Amino acid sequence: MKASWKAGVFAGLVLPTSMMILAACGGSGDGAETAAVDADPAMVEAAEAREEGFKSLGRNFKTIKDNMDAGNAASDAALAAIDEVEVLADDLPNWFPEGSGPETGTDTEALPAIWEEPEAFQGKISDFQAAVTELGAAGESGDAAAISAAFGNVGKTCGSCHDDFREDD
Ligand code: HEC
Structure with a gap:
C-alpha cells in the first residue's frame, strides 16, 4: 500500500x-x-485566422457563382455574398503579419514570397480590391450581366495571387 x-x-x-x-x-x-x-502563438493564431478568412471568402464567392449558374446573379443571396466579399477584401491586407508564414509550422499555404516581395504582393492585393470594388458597384446596380462580368474579373485576380503567393495544391 x-x-x-x-x-x-x-x-x-x-x-x-x-x-x-x-x-x-x-x-x-x-x-x-x-x-x-x-513559433509565436500569436502568429500561429494569425495563420489560422487567415485560413478561416480565405475559407469564408471562398464560400461567399461560391455562393455568387452558384446563383449566377442558376440564372440568379442578382438574387438577394448573391447580393449579400457580394457585400461579404467586399468586407473580406477590405480586411485581407491585415491577414499577413510578418512571422505568420511557414515558420509557424502550421499547414499554411502562404509562400515566403509574400514577405520577401512585399511590393509584388501589394500589387496583387490592389488588383483584387479594385476588381471587388467593381463587383460591389455591379451589385448595387442589380444588373445580372454586370455582376457576372465583374465576378469573372475578380476571379482572375484570385487566381493571379494564388499563382505567385500560394503553395500549389
Ligand atoms: C493577394 C493574394 C490573394 C488573393 C487576392 C486571393 N487569395 Fe486566396 N489565398 C491566398 C493565400 C496566400 C492563401 C494561403 C493562405 C494560407 O494557407 O495561409 C490563400 C488561400 C485561399 C483558400 C484556401 C483556404 C484554406 O482552406 O486553407 C481559398 C478557398 C481561397 N484562397 C480563395 C480565394 C478567393 C475565392 C479569392 C478571390 C475572391 C482569393 N482567394 C483571393 C492569397 C490570395
Whole structure:
C-alpha cells in the first residue's frame, strides 16, 4: 500500500514534466512540427485566422457563382455574398503579419514570397480590391450581366495571387 501510494505521488509529480517533453518533441517529429514548438502563438493564431478568412471568402464567392449558374446573379443571396466579399477584401491586407508564414509550422499555404516581395504582393492585393470594388458597384446596380462580368474579373485576380503567393495544391 505504502509503496504504491508513494509511486502515485511520484508519478503525479513527474508526469507533467514528461508530458511537456513529449509535447515539445511533437507527434511525428517532422520538420514542420519541430518549428511549431518555437513559433509565436500569436502568429500561429494569425495563420489560422487567415485560413478561416480565405475559407469564408471562398464560400461567399461560391455562393455568387452558384446563383449566377442558376440564372440568379442578382438574387438577394448573391447580393449579400457580394457585400461579404467586399468586407473580406477590405480586411485581407491585415491577414499577413510578418512571422505568420511557414515558420509557424502550421499547414499554411502562404509562400515566403509574400514577405520577401512585399511590393509584388501589394500589387496583387490592389488588383483584387479594385476588381471587388467593381463587383460591389455591379451589385448595387442589380444588373445580372454586370455582376457576372465583374465576378469573372475578380476571379482572375484570385487566381493571379494564388499563382505567385500560394503553395500549389
Ligand atoms: C493577394 C493574394 C490573394 C488573393 C487576392 C486571393 N487569395 Fe486566396 N489565398 C491566398 C493565400 C496566400 C492563401 C494561403 C493562405 C494560407 O494557407 O495561409 C490563400 C488561400 C485561399 C483558400 C484556401 C483556404 C484554406 O482552406 O486553407 C481559398 C478557398 C481561397 N484562397 C480563395 C480565394 C478567393 C475565392 C479569392 C478571390 C475572391 C482569393 N482567394 C483571393 C492569397 C490570395
